[in-house]
Amino acid sequence: MPDAAPSAPATPDKTSKLRTTARDAGDWLLQLLLSPFVEIGALFKLLWESVFWGIRPPYRGRLFIGAMEFIGIGSIFLVSLTAVFVGGVLALLLVDGFRDFGAENQTGAVIGLALAREVGPVFAALMVTSRAGSAMTTELGSMRVTNQIDALVTMAVNPVQYLVVPRLVAGFVMVPVLTMLFNIVGVMGAYFVAVGLLGLDPGVFMDRLKWLVDWDDVAQGLIKAMVFGVAVTLIACRQGFFAEGGAAGVGRATNRAVVQSAIAILMLDYLVTSLVLGQGFF
Amino acid sequence: MKFFRRNLIRLTRAPLPPEMKDDPIHVRIRDLHKSYGEHHVLKGVSLDIHRGQTNLIIGPSGSGKTVLMRQLIRLENPDSGQLIVNGIDFARLEGLDLAAMRRTFGMVFQMSALFDSMTVFDNVAFPLREHSDLSRNDIRDRVMDRLAALGVAAAAQKLPAQLSGGMQKRVAVARAMILESEILIYDEPTTGLDPITTEMVDELITEAEEMFGVTSIVISHDMASVVRIANQLSFLHEGRIAATGTPEELLHTDHPATAEFIRASRISLG
Numbered sequence: 001m002p003d004a005a006p007s008a009p010a011t012p013d014k015t016s017k018l019r020t021t022a023r024d025a026g027d028w029l030l031q032l033l034l035s036p037f038v039e040i041g042a043l044f045k046l047l048w049e050s051v052f053w054g055i056r057p058p059y060r061g062r063l064f065i066g067a068m069e070f071i072g073i074g075s076i077f078l079v080s081l082t083a084v085f086v087g088g089v090l091a092l093l094l095v096d097g098f099r100d101f102g103a104e105n106q107t108g109a110v111i112g113l114a115l116a117r118e119v120g121p122v123f124a125a126l127m128v129t130s131r132a133g134s135a136m137t138t139e140l141g142s143m144r145v146t147n148q149i150d151a152l153v154t155m156a157v158n159p160v161q162y163l164v165v166p167r168l169v170a171g172f173v174m175v176p177v178l179t180m181l182f183n184i185v186g187v188m189g190a191y192f193v194a195v196g197l198l199g200l201d202p203g204v205f206m207d208r209l210k211w212l213v214d215w216d217d218v219a220q221g222l223i224k225a226m227v228f229g230v231a232v233t234l235i236a237c238r239q240g241f242f243a244e245g246g247a248a249g250v251g252r253a254t255n256r257a258v259v260q261s262a263i264a265i266l267m268l269d270y271l272v273t274s275l276v277l278g279q280g281f282f
Numbered sequence: 283m284k285f286f287r288r289n290l291i292r293l294t295r296a297p298l299p300p301e302m303k304d305d306p307i308h309v310r311i312r313d314l315h316k317s318y319g320e321h322h323v324l325k326g327v328s329l330d331i332h333r334g335q336t337n338l339i340i341g342p343s344g345s346g347k348t349v350l351m352r353q354l355i356r357l358e359n360p361d362s363g364q365l366i367v368n369g370i371d372f373a374r375l376e377g378l379d380l381a382a383m384r385r386t387f388g389m390v391f392q393m394s395a396l397f398d399s400m401t402v403f404d405n406v407a408f409p410l411r412e413h414s415d416l417s418r419n420d421i422r423d424r425v426m427d428r429l430a431a432l433g434v435a436a437a438a439q440k441l442p443a444q445l446s447g448g449m450q451k452r453v454a455v456a457r458a459m460i461l462e463s464e465i466l467i468y469d470e471p472t473t474g475l476d477p478i479t480t481e482m483v484d485e486l487i488t489e490a491e492e493m494f495g496v497t498s499i500v501i502s503h504d505m506a507s508v509v510r511i512a513n514q515l516s517f518l519h520e521g522r523i524a525a526t527g528t529p530e531e532l533l534h535t536d537h538p539a540t541a542e543f544i545r546a547s548r549i550s551l552g
Binding site for chain 1: 355357381382384385387388389391392393395396397398408409412413461
């Protein structure tokens with residue numbers, strides 16, 4: 001009896017290759033879906049560690065002051081400059097739009113409300129992200145890849161307490177301060193454009209502003225600013241603290257920090273607004 | 283304040299019992315394992331580190347030298363095994379006890395890892411400011427003494443970036459020694475340095491040992507340093523200590539991988 005013809009080896013090989021490819025694709029998809037949750041989990045873990053180490057002595061006042069100076073004082077010019085132009089462009093748009101139906105008197109009120117509740121905290125946080133957040137990630141990332149963070153550990157100094165806590169506290173305190181600055185300079189910019197250039201009555205502009213905007217609106221903006229301040233510094237520190245892969249890795253970490261911070265600011269803005277207004281999340 | 287004081291006291295090392303000072307073995311590493319996922323890097327490292335001597339751990343790239351170093355100083359937690367330092371299992375310590383025990387070690391990193399935002403003086407003063415209640419003048423005196431002993435006092439107000447590689451190493455040794463640590467670990471101290479600076483760093487390791495009576499652990503793949511400084515030599519191969527002994531013993535070993543490594547290095551005690 002002749003031997004059976006040998007079966008073609010390509011078929012099982014092809015099947016196993018397909019199976020491997022399918023499994024890899026599945027893994028990749030699962031990783032993609034889970035990665036935001038992994039990132040959020042890592043952020044909360046770092047936040048928890050920061051609270052834990054933040055309440056323990058020693059309290060290094062010099063580091064807190066340094067971080068506040070870097071985040072707050074260092075951002076004054078950038079925040080003021082953007083506030084003038086944001087206030088100015090809001091005034092241009094609103095005066096032009098309201099004039100069509102004779103409501104330009106409301107310009108001051110609407111600008112004041114928009115700045116206090118929304119534009120001030122969001123823009124202040126975005127400016128802190130672009131200036132201080134990226135610099136923090138780069139600094140911590142460089143410290144990580146050159147073993148400076150490991151050196152802290154070997155000297156029995158907790159790196160979260162030494163590096164992250166002062167920056168988080170500075171973000172929590174200074175972003176609201178910068179938001180107030182943005183509100184004031186933004187109103188000044190709007191006043192200059194609406195009254196000085198477009199001829200709106202100065203008394204009406206200020207009167208309408210005071211009539212509509214009260215301290216609750218300002219407080220709502222400041223609550224948002226505190227949340228944003230913690231979020232952007234936390235993201236910047238987390239990306240820098242765990243950076244790897246040399247100079248290129250630090251660059252990627254900085255890029256991720258800026259993108260994640262911008263997304264976090266806008267998502268948290270919606271979340272906090274809906275909470276404060278009691279309208280539900282979605 | 284009371285809480286801070288208590289922590290400070292716990293962070294201060296207890297004096298070494300006299301019987302420990304006579305123990306010729308300073309660190310006993312026993313069956314140390316470390317894996318990253320499915321990659322088993324340390325596969326049961328067992329090694330004695332001799333007190334007051336320069337202990338070199340050599341091995342080819344990828345043999346697990348840096349991983350071993352990271353376990354030694356507890357930058358990472360070993361999966362299993364013991365790290366017995368002065369009779370205490372360092373591998374099992376946590377919290378403030380771990381922090382206190384870390385002060386037994388000083389670490390000199392491959393790239394020195396000096397804080398680049400601080401001057402040389404502030405780098406060396408840093409551990410004292412963190413862990414002692416010495417006055418400002420006492421800190422200044424102690425730091426300047428240590429910098430002078432290592433020949434870098436003139437650079438006290440410079441930033442690390444303004445120093446040469448050899449000088450950075452000296453400052454790193456001064457920082458590692460300022461709390462009078464018993465054990466100094468050097469991670470690849472001569473990698474990337476020119477031959478003259480390499481020789482200088484080797485001399486520095488010997489000087490630190492002689493001047494301050496420390497136990498040195500040098501992790502390296504530079505066989506030239508072996509001849510110059512090693513009292514004890516161990517060869518790490520595929521996650522295990524393949525051979526250990528004096529340099530003379532290892533240079534005549536019949537362990538194939540060790541012999542091959544030494545032959546490739548073209549080193550002799552001449």
